Amino acid sequence: MSRDHDPSVVWARQARLALVIARKDAMIYYLKAPVITFGLIFPVFFFLAFAIGRAVPPDALVPGMLAMAVFFSASAVGPLITPWERQARTYERLATSPASLEAILLGDLLAAAAFGAVVSLIPLGLGLAVTPAHVVAPGRLLAGVVLGAVAFGALGVLLAARGTDAPSEVMMLSNLVRLPLIFVSGVFVPLAELPAWSQWVGFLSPLSYCVDLVRISLGETGVFPPWVSAGALVAFAAVFVALAALLHRRRRFAGT
Amino acid sequence: MDAVETRGLTRRYGPLVAVDHVSFTVRSGEIFGFLRPNGAGKSTTVKMLTGYLAPSEGTALLDGHDIVRDGLAARQRLGVVPEEANVYQDLTVWQNVMLMAELYGVPRVRRTRHGADLLALFGLDARRADKGRSLSKGLRQRLMLCMALVGEPAILFLDEPTTGLDVASARLIRETVSRMNRERGLTVFLTTHNLDEANELCHRVAIIHRGRLAAVDTPQALRSTIEARRSVEVVFTVAPAALPPVSDPGAVIETFSDGAGVRIYTSMPGAAAQEVAAWALDSGLDIESIATRAPSLEEVFLAVTGPRAEAAEARR
Numbered sequence: 001m002s003r004d005h006d007p008s009v010v011w012a013r014q015a016r017l018a019l020v021i022a023r024k025d026a027m028i029y030y031l032k033a034p035v036i037t038f039g040l041i042f043p044v045f046f047f048l049a050f051a052i053g054r055a056v057p058p059d060a061l062v063p064g065m066l067a068m069a070v071f072f073s074a075s076a077v078g079p080l081i082t083p084w085e086r087q088a089r090t091y092e093r094l095a096t097s098p099a100s101l102e103a104i105l106l107g108d109l110l111a112a113a114a115f116g117a118v119v120s121l122i123p124l125g126l127g128l129a130v131t132p133a134h135v136v137a138p139g140r141l142l143a144g145v146v147l148g149a150v151a152f153g154a155l156g157v158l159l160a161a162r163g164t165d166a167p168s169e170v171m172m173l174s175n176l177v178r179l180p181l182i183f184v185s186g187v188f189v190p191l192a193e194l195p196a197w198s199q200w201v202g203f204l205s206p207l208s209y210c211v212d213l214v215r216i217s218l219g220e221t222g223v224f225p226p227w228v229s230a231g232a233l234v235a236f237a238a239v240f241v242a243l244a245a246l247l248h249r250r251r252r253f254a255g256t
Numbered sequence: 257m258d259a260v261e262t263r264g265l266t267r268r269y270g271p272l273v274a275v276d277h278v279s280f281t282v283r284s285g286e287i288f289g290f291l292r293p294n295g296a297g298k299s300t301t302v303k304m305l306t307g308y309l310a311p312s313e314g315t316a317l318l319d320g321h322d323i324v325r326d327g328l329a330a331r332q333r334l335g336v337v338p339e340e341a342n343v344y345q346d347l348t349v350w351q352n353v354m355l356m357a358e359l360y361g362v363p364r365v366r367r368t369r370h371g372a373d374l375l376a377l378f379g380l381d382a383r384r385a386d387k388g389r390s391l392s393k394g395l396r397q398r399l400m401l402c403m404a405l406v407g408e409p410a411i412l413f414l415d416e417p418t419t420g421l422d423v424a425s426a427r428l429i430r431e432t433v434s435r436m437n438r439e440r441g442l443t444v445f446l447t448t449h450n451l452d453e454a455n456e457l458c459h460r461v462a463i464i465h466r467g468r469l470a471a472v473d474t475p476q477a478l479r480s481t482i483e484a485r486r487s488v489e490v491v492f493t494v495a496p497a498a499l500p501p502v503s504d505p506g507a508v509i510e511t512f513s514d515g516a517g518v519r520i521y522t523s524m525p526g527a528a529a530q531e532v533a534a535w536a537l538d539s540g541l542d543i544e545s546i547a548t549r550a551p552s553l554e555e556v557f558l559a560v561t562g563p564r565a566e567a568a569e570a571r572r
Contacts, residue, residue, distance in 0.1 A: 003323075004329040013361060014328075028346045089342035093403075096306040097359040098332040226514045253310045 007008025017099040021107025022114070029077050029084075030115045039119045040075035062127035063218050064187040067211040068121040071178070074149040078156020079174040081108055086165040100247055103156050105241055112153030118144050124213065136219040140226050144213030147233035151206040154240035161247035181205045186212065191223045199223075206236040257320050259284045259411050259443040260305065264314035267300050274300040282411075282445060282460075287437050289458035289475075291557060299339070302415055302447055302465065307331050308330040319410055332360065332475065335409030337400045339416045345389035352388055353402050360407025367406060374402040377432060384450040394425030399427060405436075411443045412436075418453060422507040430457060460555070465561040478556045485551035485559070488525040489518055490532050491517045491541040500532045516544075525549070 003009050006145050029035065044065060085091035094104055124145075127133055159174050184198055185191070185207035191199055202208040209229035216222040223230070260282035273283050278301060282288040293349065303309035305316050316323045321330035343352050353374065353469040357367035371496050373481040375381040378398040383391065391399060397417065404412060414555070418426035427499070434457055436442040448454050456460050462472040471478055495515030502509065507522040522528045536543050 004326075004332070010328065015358060016361075020355070024344070024347075024355055027351070088345065089338065090344055092308055092338050093336070093342055093356075094359075095308050096331060096334065096336045096338075097356070097407075098328055098361065099359055100328060218484060252308070 003019050008074035013098075014100050014103040015106075017097075017103040018106040018110060020105055021094070021099060022110035025077075025081060025108060026115070029081055029136055030111060033082055034094045036119065039076055040117065040122055041070070042076075043071055044069070044123055054243070055071075058131040059127075059218075060131035060220070062124075062131055062133040063211060063214040063220060065127060066124050066145070067122055067185075067207060067214050068182065068187055069120040070116050070145055070148045070210060071152050071182075071207050073119040074112050075156040075159075075174070075178060077115070078108055078112040078153055079159035079166045082160035083165055083170045087167065095252075101245055101252075102241075105248070108157050108160070109150065109153045109241065112156050113149040116152060117148035120145055120149070133218050135217055137217040137226075139217075140213050141217035143226070143230050144210050144217055147230055147237075148206070148213070150208030151210070151233040151236040151240070154237040154244075155206065158240040158244040158247075161235060161244040161251075168172035179209050184208075184216075186223070190215065190220070192221070209233050209236075257284065258282060258317075258486075259286070259319060260288070260445060261317040262305070262314065265304060265311055265316055266313035267303065267304060267309065268312045274467050275304070275311075275464075278464065278469050279314075280462055280469060280472050282443060283442055284410075285437070285441040286449075286459045287434070287444040287446060287457050289454035289461035290445065291449065291451065291454055291461055291463045291553075299415070299447075302413060303446075305445070306334060306336050306413055307528060318462075329543050332407075333410040335404035335407055335412045337397075337404045337412070337414045337417055339419070341401065341419060343388040343391070343396055343399050348385050348387055349375065349391070349399055350384040352399060353406050356403040357406040360409075370408070371402070371406050374405055378402055378428065392422075393420060394422045395419055397425060397429065401432070411440070411445060412444045414444060414448075416448055417446070418448075418450065433457065451557060455553045463557060463560045470560045471556070475553050475556075476550075477552045477555065481556065481559075485521060485555045486523060486525045487519050487521045487549045487551075488529045488532065489517065489519050489549055490529075490544070490546045491538075491544040492536070493544050494537065496536075496541055500535045502531055504528060 007072065085094065104202060108117070128135070140236045155177075156174075159170060159177065162170060162171060162173060184194075184201045185205040186194065186202055187207065191202050191208055194202060209224065209232040212222045212224050213226060216226055259280040263279050265275060265298070283547070300309065300400045304311045305318070306322065307323050307330060310324060315457045318330040325364045344355070348354065350371065353371045354367060357371060362370065372381070375384055378401060380395065380398055380402065383395065383533055388396065388399070396493055401417070408501065412433070417429055421429070430453065435446055446454070446457060458475060460472065460474050461478065463470045471481075491513065493516070496518075499509050499511070500518060502520055502522065504522045504524055507520050507528065509518060509520050510559075518532070520528050520532070529546055529548055533543065534544065
């Protein structure tokens with residue numbers, strides 16, 4: 001078997017290419033002052049707009065704020081990368097390179113997840129510093145932040161797969177999907193306190209599982225066992241990436 | 257082994273057939289020109305050959321690897337310069353080149369050395385720290401070539417590489433591609449509507465028209481297919497009172513330069529030149545210049561894709 005077709009060689013090569021693409025994304029799209037600022041400020045202010053004036057202990061705000069930061073930062077830029085690259089005609093260069101579609105999507109996902117996880121450290125530090133909140137289960141916190149960032153990055157990759165070259169259209173779609181998720185995922189009000197119908201909708205949102213893991217890690221009561229939340233986040237990520245690959249393939253076959 | 261081989265390559269967009277059962281081969285070490293009028297299916301063919309677009313039917317092999325079933329191995333052998341400049345605007349010249357080298361798996365030491373050589377070759381070494389967005393179209397196109405070549409491809413796809421470029425950039429690109437083909441045996445698939453460029457660079461050319469392959473051969477052989485368009489051009493010091501007599505009954509004579517110039521289209525331009533020279537001597541006319549002309553590739557192109565060809569196609 002030639003090296004071109006040896007599965008272990010192919011996998012290793014494609015994994016390396018995913019890292020190359022993730023680094024490219026970070027350099028071009030993520031490591032920009034406006035993106036970092038927006039990734040931090042938007043979730044914090046959005047959360048405070050809902051929290052201020054309500055009789056909620058400050059430490060109870062931390063899990064929601066942290067989950068929001070992970071959610072918004074990990075899914076903010078990803079949906080726009082493919083449309084931007086299609087518009088700038090750099091996507092054709094990537095697609096005709098030896099990187100597989102999966103490596104390209106994985107690279108986009110890795111960049112988004114790393115950005116989301118790193119940016120969320122700031123609201124976490126802030127929350128721990130200025131409120132009585134403290135971490136009781138670091139492993140679960142890590143799982144919530146990292147797996148949440150992966151699932152939300154994958155959501156961004158899926159949103160980017162829509163057949164359009166216009167970033168504005170994707171931006172609208174992205175907000176249309178992401179904003180409602182905040183209200184049904186137990187960010188502001190714990191999932192257990194939501195009406196039954198809302199809880200069922202919340203079960204379909206990856207954000208619910210991230211928030212739940214973070215709540216547990218900060219000593220609050222969760223709705224799901226941690227392994228269920230972790231498994232759900234992994235499953236969401238896998239489904240989102242698989243759907244994104246399907247949409248890209250379909251588009252490539254349709255020639256649009 | 258052929259560098260490129262297509263068999264019945266077809267692409268449909270709904271009822272529209274953009275590429276219709278196109279079959280051809282590109283030999284290793286060859287510069288192959290792909291000529292087309294707009295909308296002939298050229299871009300679609302290139303997109304299929306580079307793995308960007310799936311064919312509806314047929315196959316394409318690159319260095320023996322099927323572009324669909326064995327796409328990763330096939331694409332590993334390609335360097336692509338798409339029609340429009342598409343460097344990463346926010347990366348520097350050097351970062352753009354290194355990114356492509358990494359995507360093609362070129363080891364660090366080799367890519368650093370090879371990247372530096374390419375920047376020097378294309379006159380970009382002084383601009384290596386500049387962002388892609390600061391480059392002119394000509395410099396961007398040079399950078400695109402560096403990006404395509406840094407992966408050390410066996411086959412280089414160039415899509416309209418010199419369109420809209422300044423003369424210096426266009427010449428540099430043509431000379432460098434030609435030299436790499438000569439010295440390293442690089443196979444080049446050149447799509448162009450610049451017939452002079454195709455004539456100058458290509459060993460063989462294909463003409464695609466309405467999605468179908470209309471002709472494939474060397475530029476010389478294609479020109480010889482329209483013998484009737486061979487001609488002799490004579491310029492007299494003063495316009496003659498009458499047209500020179502030519503024995504070829506199929507010859508067509510036209511004048512230019514206010515009658516001082518005479519162009520005779522004939523399948524026997526040598527004989528016609530002798531006849532005109534003898535007639536000028538007898539008539540006391542002075543000849544300023546006389547030259548025989550083979551038909552240009554442009555004339556071949558028009559003969560293959562023009563209204564007459566379409567009428568013949570319709571009759572078939």
